[in-house]
Amino acid sequence: xxxxxEKKKPASTRRPRLSLDDWTDAGLQLLVAEGRxxxxxxxxxxxxxxxxxxxxxxxxxxxxxxxxIATRYCSHDNDTLRxxxxxxxxxxxxxxxxxxxxxxxxxxxxxxxxxxxWARTDPQVxxxxxxxxxxxxxxxxxxxxxxxxxxxxARIRAGTLVYAGIxxxxxxxxxxxxxxxxxxxxxxxxxRM
Numbered sequence: 001x002x003x004x005x006e007k008k009k010p011a012s013t014r015r016p017r018l019s020l021d022d023w024t025d026a027g028l029q030l031l032v033a034e035g036r037x038x039x040x041x042x043x044x045x046x047x048x049x050x051x052x053x054x055x056x057x058x059x060x061x062x063x064x065x066x067x068x069i070a071t072r073y074c075s076h077d078n079d080t081l082r083x084x085x086x087x088x089x090x091x092x093x094x095x096x097x098x099x100x101x102x103x104x105x106x107x108x109x110x111x112x113x114x115x116x117x118w119a120r121t122d123p124q125v126x127x128x129x130x131x132x133x134x135x136x137x138x139x140x141x142x143x144x145x146x147x148x149x150x151x152x153x154a155r156i157r158a159g160t161l162v163y164a165g166i167x168x169x170x171x172x173x174x175x176x177x178x179x180x181x182x183x184x185x186x187x188x189x190x191x192r193m
Contacts, residue, residue: 018050020058020068027069032114036121039066067124073115074128087139092146093191099140099161100187101180112169137162147191157190 026048030039041055041062048054059065087095119126140161144154164186178186 017057018048018054021072022048023055023058023065024069024072027065028073028111031069031118032110035114036066036118041065066122070115070118070122070125070128073111074125074132092143095143096140096161096187096191097184099143100183102165109169109172116166116169133162133166136165144191148193160190161187 023044026044027039030044030047039062041052044065045052045055055065059068087098090098115125116129119129137158141154141158144157145151149157
């Protein structure tokens, strides 16, 4: 062996191939941080340190990525993150208490606002957000039915919690944040026969 061949080869500077989730996560982060107009192929490639070929491995265009972001965020898979998957197995009063508590948890409010704002201008995203809202409403409404409320009362009480949650997303920076105890008092009022 010559000295030349004994030299170590430099470590590869090549990044591992990005997954669909890597791209949707990066796109969502940019959407939240800077808005829909900031999400561009070139910008994402620069931020991720990859070429456009990596992007086109997964998507045909930016619209396909944006659709993947909306679908993933509003999908049944994301219900696990929101607790919708496991919540239906809880006793009904615990379920409502848990859902009420999520109104004041420090969760990804900026993401929620960004997705809902985007839904105002994109019919496909609006459709996904609508489906998500309907799933949440159904879970809450069913909980009130299990407590013995008729369909009308269950719908009104569920609507109060669901609309409070959506309103909280938009009013969070402008209004006093209710405490966990205040939210539980609201749930107690709504569950009273």
